[in-house]
Amino acid sequence: MPLSPPAPRTARHIRRITYQGFEREDGLWDIEGELHDSKTHDLPSRRNPGRTRRAGEPIHHMWLRVTVDRNLVVQAIESAMDDHPLAGCPQAQRALQAMVGCSMTRGWRQSIQIHLGGVASCTHLRELLFNLATATFQSVESAFQSQGDEPPRHLGQCTGWDFHGQAVKEHYPQFYGHTPQLLKK
Template sequence: MPLPEPAARRHLHTRSVTYHGFLREDGLWDIEGELADVKTYSFDRSDGREMPPGSPIHHMRIRLTVDEDMVIRAIAVSMDSTPFGECQQGKDPMQQMVGVRLGPGWRQAIEKALGGVRGCTHLRELLFNMATAAYQTVFPWRERERREAGIGPQHNTEPPYHLGRCIAWDTTGAVTLRYYPQFFGRPLRRPAKDRPA
């Protein structure tokens, strides 16, 4: 269902954010995020150059390489368009995220390492949702492999990460009853790696 019809308006700005997930041949996973901000009108940069409509004021990419435990093994960053040359200083601090696990405490880890003037606001924003993109890449693929091996969700002995973390995946809800009846109505006991530190 679409949004309600808007009031009369003029389009001024577009922020595009895209994530892609890849299974590498070496068994690791690459999660890539891209952010771009463009205006529909021309404007002057801080250095006095005029930017025509559609020119990105921000255009940034991040690639996280993660292992099966969702621990970051490598990180690559590009900042093709930034409003100030000084923004490029935001790339190097991103290396502090190597060794961090995507999971509970993820946003706090980002803020601790890169918050405030320790990092770039836009890279942080892009990084926040990379954990969700990684989850959407890795776990559905692993579930597919389990199904192909004849191991369905009803055989899980540990609750999946998403159970109990969303209105649809309420442990007393119909979706849980259909897909994970073994956890329906039960308190969840999560592995240590799924609990916040």
């Protein structure tokens, strides 16, 4: 374990999130996300009063498939909720179609908040979408290519890819020392 030894404790909740990226034969990309929440102890079911949800049974088990083009623009979105805690949860899936046409480049999280924020959709689907963009960047090679005189989208987004850092100097010397323009509000 890479962390220091923990204080004595008892596990209560388990969340597993996985992402996978697939290149399609038609030139598009499918990025899939899965979220699975469970408890380590039995608890009453909110969706089915009188029923007990057993330890390890999913409270949330949700899936997303987002299809993007090489420019990271959403072409299609699909979701499934195998398990959810409340009867009304599946209604949140309809709002996801508002993300078709949105770009996963800068402003992705803002687009999610605009189209799916509050009660328009589901907290857990939004969480999957937030980080689905990172999985997309890791899957679609064109995300790491510069667009003419513009640096690749990942530069200037973390310490490792600082425009004044060693990685940019080595791998993208033409953008070393670059000062990005501030986005207009």
